[in-house]
Amino acid sequence: MLTVGLLGALVEARRSLELSKPKTQVQWVDLAAPHGPVDLALRLLGDETPAPPSIDPGLVATWDHIPDHGAVDRMLQQALVNAYGFVVGYTDAMHQVCRWIQVLAHPMTQTTNVRALLVGPTGVGKDLVARTVARLGRRASQPFVAINCATLPRELIVAELFGAEAGAYTGLARRRPGLFQAAADGVLFLDEVSELPLELQPVLLRVLDEHAFRPLGSTTQIAFHAQIISATNRELASLIEGGAMRADLYYRLAHVVVPLPSLAERADDLDLLVRYLWRQVDDSDPPEDIIAEVARRAWPGNIRQLRGVIERAVLLRKTVGSTSSLLDEIKAAPAAQPVPSGTLSELRQRFERDVLVSIVQRCGGNIRDIARELGITQRSVYNLLKRHRIAPGK
Known part of the structure; x- marks a missing residue:
């Protein structure tokens, strides 16, 4: 008997469906997942394997009697949607994402406030992953608060995040709670965290260390217990090297790094x-x-x-x-290109070098212009050129 939990053997389940014997039976049963509500699981029973006594024979359907085999795909996919809140798919990359969701929704993870950083290009569903972790974990009944750090008004960013007392700034007549307070004991999702202004990063760092924050204009600390999940579509190592992000803040936010595939x-x-x-x-x-x-x-x-x-x-x-x-x-639309071969480190180095060569050529080798276009210091430009063995004049 092959039992497919919605995390465990999704790829194997798909192959079993495709290669199953004509009399393979399909059984849908309710299962209690150990780390969150899972509505359905699929059991494939080979015709030579007797069904366990606990299974009602009246619920068993024979594979070749199902008029629409695509219905099985849809039922399996709906089970995954019910469990995880987004399309999972059959690839190993998404299988790994599911495993990380399970880890992040685990009671021990949420009790110890392990922080996760979701990394991946725009549009891959980082917000959906964060919402799914919140829905499956013990904080499901608590608020889920999402913050897009790239859209926060710069002049009011502290008040937006941590709140403000009446009169803390012109026009504020009454106390204003911030988003950190709104998250309470739930999940706080910091999307585009790489866009936080550099001057605010020490403030966030202190909040993470002390598990408390102070509203603008107040002398009283407010305890903070929400689980933090951050996300970015940028290469944070480059931002740290270029001085646009503090390394100590990165380490506080990225206890676990979860890559999301394009x-x-x-x-x-x-x-x-x-x-x-x-x-x-x-x-x-x-x-x-x-x-x-x-x-x-x-x-x-x-x-x-x-x-x-x-x-x-x-x-x-x-x-x-x-x-x-x-x-x-x-x-x-452009045709799909084959995925290049090589390790992730090799691919990143190759991409970084190609981009650098292009910008060097466009800027005519002018270090100041290269630094301005990359958003890093001139010293960092020299370090990059040296690492990739690129002459500024070429």
Whole structure:
């Protein structure tokens, strides 16, 4: 018997479905997950394996009697959505994301306030991962407060985060609670944490160390117990080296670093993603030509971009009865490129060098212009050029 928990053996389950014997039986049962509410789990019972006595024979369906095999895919995917709140997929990369969600939602993790940093390009669903951790953990009944650090008003950022007493600044007639206080004992999600102004970083560092904050204009400390999950789409090591982010703040925020894959890294999930996103807005199945073209294209905006395309396709189909114009738009998009080989460190070094060479050429080797364009100090530019063996004049 193969039991598929919604974290455990998703890839193996998929293969078993595809390679199953004609009489393989499919059983849906309720299971209690150890670290969070999981609504369904799939059990595949080989025809030579007797069903355990605890399973009601009336609930067992034979695989070749199911008229729509795609329904099994949809049922499995819905179970994952119910459990994790977002599309998981079949790739190893997303399997690892699920495992990290389990770790971060574990009672011990949440009790000890282990902080996680989610890293990945724009549009991969970092906010969904944070919300899922909050929903599955012991803090599910507490507030989930999301802060986009890139959009905080610079002149009021302290008051926005930590609150302010009446009269702390012009026009404030009554006490204003901040977002840290609003999070209470729940989860505080700091999105785009790399965009925090440098002058605010020591303040946040002190809050993390003392587990307390002081509203603007107040002399009283307020205890802070929320779990912090941060996210960024930037390479923080470069920001630290360039002086745009404090290393000690990074270490406080990144007890655990969770990489989230781009669509380019999970191309095998595209078919599943298209079907899922389509059925989020329509009861029908997506046209096969849409699925085929999506699989051939690159999606630099990741799931966010793909979702927008799918929603437009459904709208066109409902209003004008055709998706041909959108199909032409998809065909005009850049074709997907093969994922380059090499270790993650090698790929990062290669990318960094290519970008640096391009900027050096564009700036004519002028160190001051290179530093300004990269947003780092001139000393850091010299260090980068030396590391990659690039002459400024080339």
